[in-house]
Amino acid sequence: xxxxxxxxxxGPGVVGGSEAVMAEAARGLARRGHxxxxxxxxxxxxFSWANEFEAxxxxxxxxxxxxxxxxxxxxxxxxxRLEQRVQRSDPLTPAEELAWVNGRFRVPxxxxxxxxxxxxxxAIVLSPYLFWSTIYGAQVAPERxxxxxxxxxxxxxxxxxxxxxxxxxxxxxxxxxxxxxxxHRVAPALAPLHAVVGAAVEMPTAYDPAGFxxxxxLTRPFVLYAGRREQGKGWRSLLAGFAAAMASHELxxxxxxxxxxxxxxxxxxxxxxxxxxxxxxDELPDAFAAxxxxxxxxxxxxxxxxxxxxxxxxxxxxxxxxSPVVAWHCERSGGGLTYADERELGECLAFxxxxxKAAASLAERGRSYVLKHYTWDVVLDExxxxxxxxxxxxxx
Amino acid sequence: xxxxxxxxxxxxxxxxxxxxxxxASVLAAQGDTVEVLSPDERSAAxxxxxxxxxxxxxxxxxxxxxxxxxVLAIEPGLPLGPDDDRLTxxxxxxALDLACRRFRRVTVRFASPxxxxxxxxxxxxxxxxxxxxELVVESEDDKEQLLAVRGCRAERVRVEVPERRGTGGPxxxxxxxxxxxxxxxxxxxxxxxxRARAAQACRLDATGRALGSASPGQVNDPFAGRxxxxxxxxxTVVARVVVAxxxxxxxxxxxxxxSGQT
Numbered sequence: 001x002x003x004x005x006x007x008x009x010x011g012p013g014v015v016g017g018s019e020a021v022m023a024e025a026a027r028g029l030a031r032r033g034h035x036x037x038x039x040x041x042x043x044x045x046x047f048s049w050a051n052e053f054e055a056x057x058x059x060x061x062x063x064x065x066x067x068x069x070x071x072x073x074x075x076x077x078x079x080x081r082l083e084q085r086v087q088r089s090d091p092l093t094p095a096e097e098l099a100w101v102n103g104r105f106r107v108p109x110x111x112x113x114x115x116x117x118x119x120x121x122x123a124i125v126l127s128p129y130l131f132w133s134t135i136y137g138a139q140v141a142p143e144r145x146x147x148x149x150x151x152x153x154x155x156x157x158x159x160x161x162x163x164x165x166x167x168x169x170x171x172x173x174x175x176x177x178x179x180x181x182x183x184h185r186v187a188p189a190l191a192p193l194h195a196v197v198g199a200a201v202e203m204p205t206a207y208d209p210a211g212f213x214x215x216x217x218l219t220r221p222f223v224l225y226a227g228r229r230e231q232g233k234g235w236r237s238l239l240a241g242f243a244a245a246m247a248s249h250e251l252x253x254x255x256x257x258x259x260x261x262x263x264x265x266x267x268x269x270x271x272x273x274x275x276x277x278x279x280x281x282d283e284l285p286d287a288f289a290a291x292x293x294x295x296x297x298x299x300x301x302x303x304x305x306x307x308x309x310x311x312x313x314x315x316x317x318x319x320x321x322x323s324p325v326v327a328w329h330c331e332r333s334g335g336g337l338t339y340a341d342e343r344e345l346g347e348c349l350a351f352x353x354x355x356x357k358a359a360a361s362l363a364e365r366g367r368s369y370v371l372k373h374y375t376w377d378v379v380l381d382e383x384x385x386x387x388x389x390x391x392x393x394x395x396x
Numbered sequence: 397x398x399x400x401x402x403x404x405x406x407x408x409x410x411x412x413x414x415x416x417x418x419x420a421s422v423l424a425a426q427g428d429t430v431e432v433l434s435p436d437e438r439s440a441a442x443x444x445x446x447x448x449x450x451x452x453x454x455x456x457x458x459x460x461x462x463x464x465x466x467v468l469a470i471e472p473g474l475p476l477g478p479d480d481d482r483l484t485x486x487x488x489x490x491a492l493d494l495a496c497r498r499f500r501r502v503t504v505r506f507a508s509p510x511x512x513x514x515x516x517x518x519x520x521x522x523x524x525x526x527x528x529x530e531l532v533v534e535s536e537d538d539k540e541q542l543l544a545v546r547g548c549r550a551e552r553v554r555v556e557v558p559e560r561r562g563t564g565g566p567x568x569x570x571x572x573x574x575x576x577x578x579x580x581x582x583x584x585x586x587x588x589x590x591r592a593r594a595a596q597a598c599r600l601d602a603t604g605r606a607l608g609s610a611s612p613g614q615v616n617d618p619f620a621g622r623x624x625x626x627x628x629x630x631x632t633v634v635a636r637v638v639v640a641x642x643x644x645x646x647x648x649x650x651x652x653x654x655s656g657q658t
Contacts, residue, residue: 248597334583341478343594350593351586354570358586361577 001122001387002035004114008105008131010040010065011053013278015228015260017305018128018150021175021199025125028380030062037064037121039114041107041133049105068110079103089155097161101135114140122391125173129165130156138165143394146171146193146386151179151186152300153324154232163187171390173197173383175303178324193390197382199303200374204285207313212286216276222254223318223349224291226284226306227298229261234297234320236264241297241339243269245346251353255295258287288313293352293359295345299323308374311335311366316359318348335366399423400459401432402447403469403505405439411558411592412507413439416469419505423467433459435474447474449484453491460498467503468496472511480513486520493524501529505556507595508534510541522546532556 007022023038030036038060042051051069058065073079082100085092092100110133118124118141126134129149138145147169151157166172166187172194174180180196213219229235235257242255243266256274257263263275279287288294294310296319304326307317317336319326321344330336339345352359372378405417413436424430433455434441435448445455452475456466472478475488489512496502504525510516510533516525525531526547532554533539539553570589576582 330583334580337583337587337590339590341594343597344590347590347593347597351570351590355573355586358570358573358577358582361582362586365583 001391002037002120003029003387004037004039004117004121004124005063006039006110006114006124006126006133006137008041008107008128008133009043009046010038010067011044011060013044015278016046017301017303018148020201020305021150021303022125022127022148024200024202024376025380025383026063027061028376029383032380032384036062037066039066039068039110041070041105041110042067043070043105055109066110066113068107068113070105070107072105073103086155086159089158092159094160097159100159101132101161104132106132106136111136111140118144123387126169129162135161135165138169142169144390145169146173146390147191148173148175148197149179149183150175150302151182152302153182154300157182157186166190170393171195171386173386175199176325176328178328179302182324193386193393195382195386197386198374198379199305199308200376200379201305201309201312203312203375207289208286209290212283212290216274218254218256218274218290220254221252221292221353222256222274222290223293223295223352224287224310224315225255225257225259225295225297226287226309227259229257229259229263232298232300234299235261237320238295238297239266239269239273241342241345242273242295244342245349246272248343249346249350249353251346251349253292253349253353256287256291284309285313288315291315292356293318293349295349296320296323296326298326301325304329307336308370311363311370314360314363314367316352316363317366318345318352329369333366333369335362335364335369337362397465397501398429398463399431399465399467400456400463400499401430401467401469402452402456403432403434403467403474404436404471405432405434405441412469412471412595415556415558416467416505419467428465431463448477449475449480449488450491451475452488453495456492457495457498460495463499465501465503466496466499467505468492469505469507470511471507474511476511476513478511478513482514485513486518489518489521489524493521493527496524496527502527503530503532504528505532506534506538506542508538510538516541517545522548528552530554534558 005022005026007019009016009019010023026036026038042053042055043049044052049070053067055067055069078099082096082103086100114137121144124141124145125148126137126145127148127150128134129147129151134147138147147166149166149172163186166183167189169191170193172183172191174183174196175198177196183190225238227233245251254272254274256276258276258279260278265273265275288310293316294306296304296307296317299320299322301323302325307326307329310317317330319330319336319338321327321338321340327338330338337348339348401420403416404413405420406413420430420432432441433443433445435446437444447455475492476485522545525542525545530552531542533542534557536555539555542548542553543550573585576585
């Protein structure tokens with residue numbers, strides 16, 4: 001099959017769950033013999049959307065990469081005002097919703113390229129749901145378009161423009177059952193050929209936890225937070241919860257973090273929180289394996305790759321119970337604990353410290369769960385099945 | 397007597413669920429016909445339903461004809477969660493008061509600390525607590541809070557302190573997990589322990605606050621800063637509910653006077 005994957009960002013230094021799934025799925029399908037093109041922007045940062053990569057054509061592990069320059073919003077003031085209204089869940093007119101979509105970045109060249117060549121592709125896969133590239137790209141050839149929304153229950157998800165996008169395309173790919181259920185609530189007339197395909201992470205060939213600790217000077221046991229250090233991902237609430245846990249329990253742990261965004265560690269936690277900054281991809285498996293547990297404070301998850309990476313590396317997961325997706329993973333696998341408040345977070349960490357054998361047993365269940373459901377072999381099989389259905393539907 | 401027990405019972409549940417389950421068993425052993433309504437679909441209850449907010453009152457009222465007595469557990473999320481606003485609080489408790497009046501006997505059992513945002517006080521709830529035949533709390537501190545409510549009488553408030561570790565009660569020690577590493581229920585057991593220990597810590601904090609060892613509204617207090625004052629649109633809605641209720645009562649009384657009844 002000739003496939004187009006359309007993602008707002010791709011390449012080294014890009015951090016984001018949907019971007020990672022798109023990149024790995026594209027490369028996986030290319031390995032299986034499909035002709036895959038990745039249509040993306042020149043941006044690396046999802047804050048500035050500045051053009052940091054060069055526009056043009058390249059190749060990465062069997063995938064043709066076509067980059068197009070982003071065009072900034074016409075008025076930052078309007079964009080900011082609309083963003084605030086969306087965050088407050090104020091109703092927007094259709095014109096205002098489109099102005100909001102246009103307010104982050106636009107990629108007109110990508111749209112024109114897709115419009116010109118859409119008929120050459122058997123299927124076009126777009127992700128995630130809230131960006132210009134997806135909202136506009138979905139209108140080019142909806143009959144052969146699949147949206148992988150990576151949906152969270154957040155104000156953006158309830159915009160009319162999102163509902164109409166999810167309803168107008170041929171198919172949708174969901175990463176988890178709770179995301180699928182949310183999509184039905186968001187868009188009652190959901191794309192008919194939708195499927196829960198899941199996602200996966202690359203399987204490391206080996207782990208070197210001791211080497212990781214040595215390289216980074218980590219001498220104490222630690223729990224890990226991996227990903228974007230942003231309020232929307234629960235970073236600040238984790239800092240507050242960790243401070244409360246350290247105040248009420250004699251925990252042996254540091255909190256080690258890596259990823260993008262400023263860690264902004266408060267003075268009271270200095271010496272207890274270690275910020276490793278951005279780590280190269282080949283360091284990540286060792287970082288997970290070196291930790292005693294992963295803490296996932298984020299509510300806004302459609303899959304949570306870090307949880308899957310942690311279980312794969314053999315460590316237990318302690319997650320915010322308010323995230324339907326992560327709570328679902330934890331319950332279904334039997335490999336993770338959830339906390340409803342700071343006290344429960346403290347108790348979860350106390351458990352990891354006090355009962356390492358039981359904690360390892362939880363982690364083992366998590367690993368079995370990942371190997372059963374979330375390897376790329378399993379996920380690519382699901383994606384190919386869905387692609388055959390979508391292609392069959394428009395060719396009829 | 398036909399008794400409706402409303403609250404979380406095992407499995408899986410934690411210590412509070414175990415206590416409510418035990419209370420229901422005692423009633424059944426006494427010869428009462430007991431049915432349990434639980435918000436947790438996994439529990440061994442006769443009925444399951446979503447019971448948050450005003451749904452609780454609706455579910456109780458719907459079943460009231462079939463029962464003489466009600467045993468109601470006030471738990472986290474039943475009927476109110478920490479994020480419920482004043483309007484939800486006022487409406488839920490006022491509706492619950494009306495629903496409870498349909499029973500001949502009402503017992504309310506409180507988890508500790510009492511999981512009502514803003515505390516047990518306020519006009520919306522005082523009718524409910526003062527009319528209940530029995531209020532069961534888990535600590536003297538909780539009892540004091542209830543007695544501060546207008547109309548709440550001391551002889552109706554009973555303190556039932558949960559059994560402590562080592563006295564046959566549920567254990568909260570991590571060492572109780574030893575040997576269960578390979579079991580299918582490991583996660584559920586750990587999760588239940590986490591909740592039980594967090595609840596215990598919460599009770600200790602409340603006691604500490606009562607003794608003046610810590611200031612109220614600390615970082616872990618989920619209800620910190622949520623005063624039960626009711627103003628604005630919330631007050632209007634509750635006022636309408638109360639006025640409508642009074643009008644109905646006055647009409648009913650005047651009707652019975654006209655027909656010569658007392």
